[in-house]
Amino acid sequence: MIKKNDLFEAEITAMTAEGSGICRADGMAVFVPGTAVGDRCVVRVVKVLKKYAFGRLEELLTPSPDRTTPDCSIAGPCGGCVYRHITYEAELKIKTQRVRDALERIGGFENIPMEPILGAPSRTRYRNKCQLPIGLSKNGEMQMGFYAVNSHRIIDTHTCLLQPEVFDRAAEAFRAWQKLSGESIYDEAAHSGVLRHLYMRCGEKSGEVLVCIVANGAKLHGEDLLVKMLREAVPEITGIVVNINRERTNVVLGRELRTLWGKPTIRDTLCRLEFEISPHAFYQVNRTQAEALYNKAAEYAGLTGAETLLDLYCGTGTIGLSMASRAKKLIGAEIIPSAVENARKNAAHNHVTNAEFLCGDAKDAARILYERGERPDIIVIDPPRKGCDAAVITTIAAMRPTRVVYVSCDPATLARDLKQFTAENYNIEAVTPVDMFPGTAHVETVVLLSKGEVDSKKVRVEFSLEDMDMSGFQNDATYSQIKERVLQQTGLKVSSLYIAQIKQKHGIIERENYNKPKSENTRQPKCPPEKEAAITEALKYFGMI
Structure with a gap:
């Protein structure tokens, strides 16, 4: 039986969902970060549990053909990117296999109709949002970067290859201002000091940049100097704001904003729609891949202009609004009131007149449609990482849409939910993984489910709204x-x-x-x-x- 600090030779044969390599020692699976399938290596055991263990790469004996030289010096300790040491082709294969494995092992599906993964045009500089925690180093100076894996220890970072270069310039100007102004640094344990996070957003298409300083207080020392230094370093900047967060919390943003200069929002364009984005507003962090995902979802929806489209978990309405021009009517449902208000504003701003947004869950939407004598022809769902509640899937099935388009950010909960959908007599017609976050372990998936056979020109399903059980609403x-x-x-x-x-x-x-x-x-x-x-x-x- 292996024990802590044991050394052994092994070959990496597979990858975990979190991006660690898998090898075996004494019949036990050992998870080793920073390795690649095909690596022959020496591994040191660092932790042993009942059914598996964790290891550390001690020596690389024979490298995998998938290996490449990492282009980031802190990728290991930062932990945000787990695949910078392998080629992008290998990363896409791993993510495709992760989706397939989940559907087979958790969902129990065979002969899955998988389409090729939608890879990103670039592995770098794709994020339009960045939030950098701020703390004190051991020598008492400000440090700013990302939390190390499973900790609140800050890895001081002067550049991140996932963020646009403009964020690097803004962060360096902010560091220089802090030294000149002497503004205090927030201490999480003591709940004292002012500077908590530097939070930045940019519009990929508009080029607008918003810098937000999250502070444990309403005022900063040297605000005029901060504005001057940021504007000189970042001519693209369109707004500088202070977010006031006095709470003892890990939540980054507080509720109150104060504008120091410019405007407190940025604009950007997604699927030909323009969105006004505040620090609090949800917006896809990889705009280019979001368009690829939304286009695939629209393809699966197969709208002809005659359908009622129901967008569940609609958030601020981006997916539904991107399809509204192809539908007779769009109805969005979201349980968070502020998100519903943002969705309505987004519809009005883009002159979308066939959209309605309801504050509620799937059962609320079903009840309202039932009372009106309406039914959705197509339902799009984009649930959080935990997936759908079983009752939501039952409600969707009761509404009997001809197609359901499921957008998932977690293959495991997707597989679980698809198992229930098939029990409700829905068929899996197509599955497409989408790489929204290159370099990281995350993978999105778009799935088309249908009642009966799908015809690209016409789908007919006989049903009656009277069949719907409304007793639980x-x-x-x-x-x-x-x-x-x-x-x-x-x-x-x-x-x-x-x-x-x-x-x-x-x-x-x-x-x-x-x-x-x-x-x-x-x-x-x-x-x-x-x-x-x-x-x-x-x-x-x-x-x-």
Whole structure:
């Protein structure tokens, strides 16, 4: 049995999902970062668990033909890029195999209709967003870069090959300003000091650049000097802002922004649509590959202009809006109110008049469509890394779309969800991996699912909305959804306390002490009549009364 610090010779035969090589010692799998399939090497055991172990590359005896000279000196300790030591062709093969393995081993699928992976035109300088944590080195000077693997130890970084060169210039100007101004550095443990992160965004097409300083406070020393130095170093810059984050949290951005110079947003173009991007707004970090992914999703959707398209997990609406011109109607559903508002603004800004965005989940969208006598012909889903809840897949199947286009950022949860879709009588028609983040272990996948055979010209499926089970769509509206509905319909802002009062008035039982005062003698403000009427309308809208 192997133990810690043992040395052994082995050949790397496969890769993990995280980008480590796999070899075997005494019948146990050992995971070794920085290796490639075909490497013959000496490995030192650094950690042993019950079923597998972790190793470190001690000596490379015979290199893999896939190996190449790494172009980044900190790729190892940084850990963000796990494939800079192999060719891009080898990286794409690994990512394709990762998707295939997940579908076969987790999903149990055979004869998978895999299309070639969509590789990126460039492995470098593709990211349009960067957030650099700031800390103090052992000698008391500012350091700024990326966290080492599985830690909050900052690897001081002066250039990153994933970021555009303009970010390097802005970061160096910021470092120089900090030395001149003497502005303090945030200490995570003591929750003291000011400078927390340097956060930058740029528009690939527009060329606009936004620099955001995340601070544990509202003011910086030498703000005028900071603006001068950044503008001189980065003529492309269009905005400089301070983000105020006084919370003890690992979340990078606080809620409040203050503009030092220029405008607090940038513009960029994606799939012929223009987006206004704030520090808080979601936007694909690799715009070029996002277009490739969205185009493949649109190809799979097969829109002819006569269909109702439902975009679940729509976020700020980018995928659905990129297809809206090819659909009769677009309906987006998203549970986060701020994202829904951004989606509506994006539609208005791009003069998209056939789009509607709902605040809610799949069941909310299904209920609304059912009440209108509508059904989606095609559904696009782009869930978070955890994938879809089983109830969401059941709801999608109940709506009986002819096609479902699943965009996934995790092959394992994709395989699990596809297994349920096939149990709901959906067939996997096509699978395309997409390399959104070259150099890293991540891989996206687009899948086409269909009810019956897919014909490029016409699909006909007989169904009835009466077949849909709507019994589970009641009494589940959240407080955020009720507030969003009231604000949308009346322009009024209502508190959770007022909602609780009206729910109680209509006999909707709340859990014990929910939104109730701690003291029985505490006087509560009474909900005004106009807000009571608005909340009552929302409760009716959500089928709760």
